[in-house]
Amino acid sequence: MKSNTFQRKHGFQRPFHSLQIFSWFSCIYNNLTYTIFIIPEHSYPEIIILSVIYIILLFLLILLWYKVSRSDPTDPITILYKKESDQVILQDYEEKNERHCSICNCPVYKTSKHCMRCSRCTIGFDHHCKWVNNCIGVQNYKEFFAFIVVVQFIHILMTVDIAFIGTQMILNENSVVSGYKKAGEKFFYFEEALIMIALVLCTLATIFITKLVFFHVYISIKGITTYQYILSTMKNVEKEKDLDDLSENRLMKNDSMEKNKKCCGINNFNAPENSLNQTVVVKNSASV
Missing domain, CATH: 1.20.5 (Single alpha-helices involved in coiled-coils or other helix-helix interfaces)
Incomplete structure (x- = not known):
């Protein structure tokens, strides 16, 4: 008897996770603050070089984020099993596969595990990532690892640049932000606060993502999954x-x-x- 339980196919399906939504707003906020207030403070040659590096990293981040979120790591046997109506073929699936998920009510691969958040079995299950609201398995693990490495690089870049350039631009009377002081002190302090918030968010993200990258390097060397x-x-x-x-x-x-x-x-x-x-x-x- 086959189950009709809804299964999440990718990370863009509702309901969205709160950490997923937070990551969207945080990423947009940090990148807008960085491009509007920090990059223009560099000299012209530095702006060109920095912009090229930043645009490449940002493009890779968006591309990999979309691929990881949009990917479907569901056990392919469960997909074929649920679509099949021929009882002979269904029985053949059950006999050839040693494992059986009692929740999905389907035969599955040995490396598959049922995720209660996605209500599906993921082949080569590593973990469920709340930040992309999707399971990470053998089918999307490489994209996930590349994604967190790119996130690490771009946050290190923004953190270091905001920390040094941001401090100098606030103290420099000829800077873009200091120039806003002529329009009024309240507006100037508002811009200053935006930069400090971005610095805190980028710093926390850098610490968290760096630990995550090193952890996945460690388990990759060990040849094991997060689970x-x-x-x-x-x-x-x-x-x-x-x-x-x-x-x-x-x-x-x-x-x-x-x-x-x-x-x-x-x-x-x-x-x-x-x-x-x-x-x-x-x-x-x-x-x-």
């Missing part, structure tokens, strides 16, 4: 907990044994002392 890494971490935590419990039980046993030994030691020590005293008394009596 497998999480499972192994959970197993290690459980093992450590079991070892801690075992060590605690051993300590309790050792404490009880030491107490018993102390008790036995005191009794053994008293016994010879009493017998010795009795012997001394007997000898003294005899001599008298």
Whole structure:
């Protein structure tokens, strides 16, 4: 019996995730602030070089973001199985594939895992990315990794440039932003605030995305997925907990044994002392 449950095909399908929406507005805000207030502060040759680098990175970012968000990493067997109506072919699918998803009610590949957020099985499941609102699997992992690397580069560029140029342009009376001060101090401080907010957002994004890139480099070297890494971490935590419990039980046993030994030691020590005293008394009596 085949399931009719709705399955997400890509990241642009509603409902959108809150982090996905935040990433859109943050990206638009940072890039507009950077192009309007920061790039014009450079000298003419620097503007040309910087603009070329920035446009290339921005183009790659939009292209890869669209490909990752629009991709469909669903297990192809589930797609074919749900479209098929011939019972003989359906039975053949079930016999040839060892795994079966009880939620999708379909045969699946060994590397597939069911994602509850997308309500589908993803082949070569790595993780569900909330920022693009899509599952990352074997079919779109390369695009995802290239995407986060490009995001890292463009945010490093904007963070460094805003930090140095932004500070100088606020202090420089001939800068674009300082020139707005002639129109009124309130407008000037508003522009200054926009630059500082962009700097904070870019800095946080750079830290987060850099950690993410290094993490995926690490698991790629290990030859595991994010999901497998999480499972192994959970197993290690459980093992450590079991070892801690075992060590605690051993300590309790050792404490009880030491107490018993102390008790036995005191009794053994008293016994010879009493017998010795009795012997001394007997000898003294005899001599008298």
